[in-house]
Amino acid sequence: MLDVPKPSMDDLYSYLAMWEETERYSFWDDAFYKLFIKSFPKNVELSEIWIKCSVLNDFYNLHILDILPIAKHILNLNIDDRLSKKDYSLVNDLSKVKIWWKDKTLYSFATKYCAKHCWSDFPIYDKYIDKVLMYFKKKDHFCDFIKSDLKDYPKFVSILEKFKEKYWLICPFDDLDHYLWQLGKKYFW
Numbered sequence: 001m002l003d004v005p006k007p008s009m010d011d012l013y014s015y016l017a018m019w020e021e022t023e024r025y026s027f028w029d030d031a032f033y034k035l036f037i038k039s040f041p042k043n044v045e046l047s048e049i050w051i052k053c054s055v056l057n058d059f060y061n062l063h064i065l066d067i068l069p070i071a072k073h074i075l076n077l078n079i080d081d082r083l084s085k086k087d088y089s090l091v092n093d094l095s096k097v098k099i100w101w102k103d104k105t106l107y108s109f110a111t112k113y114c115a116k117h118c119w120s121d122f123p124i125y126d127k128y129i130d131k132v133l134m135y136f137k138k139k140d141h142f143c144d145f146i147k148s149d150l151k152d153y154p155k156f157v158s159i160l161e162k163f164k165e166k167y168w169l170i171c172p173f174d175d176l177d178h179y180l181w182q183l184g185k186k187y188f189w
Helices: 009-021 023-039 046-061 066-078 082-086 089-095 107-117 127-140 147-151 153-166 173-188
Strands: 095-099 100-106
Touching: 009 023, 009 100, 009 173, 023 046, 023 173, 046 066, 046 107, 066 089, 066 095, 082 089, 089 107, 089 153, 100 107, 107 153, 107 173, 127 147, 127 153, 127 173, 153 173
Parallel strands: none
Antiparallel strands: 095 100
8 A cells, every 4th residue: 555654844845855956847947937927927918828838738748739729718818917816716717728619628737827927826736736635635534525626726726725734834836836746756656
């Protein structure tokens, strides 16, 4: 039986130190910061949105074949005010897009797009974080939820808040993302 260590601030700090010491991880953060915060912080120019979407698609291997409809969708949603107000319903709205006449749900992409604009306020959803949360739900019953709740962003944020509370993790979401992603990668690869 898999035995993942119980989350703690000591473990979180240890994983954050590993993140900082890993050249490619610190490089990723620097590159995303320069793109999303310094170069193109707003979402009012289609070409800038397209560049950010393309980089996310390539970096995270999301296999989205046509980025332009997503960029247009983001532009039409006029998301900057909602980002600044931490409107978590934005992620669900952003994730629903039509590509080649087909309705798609790009939930993981939407969490990443928002997170890269507001690092400490919007957590990222991915398969490793999902696995860690489901593991500790089963092991420690830190929160009452079902797996599909992880793909409803306001519920996902609430689950992460309860996770932080249960294990006394005092940190912004970007630090929690780095910790949970590495933990998940180590134990659930």
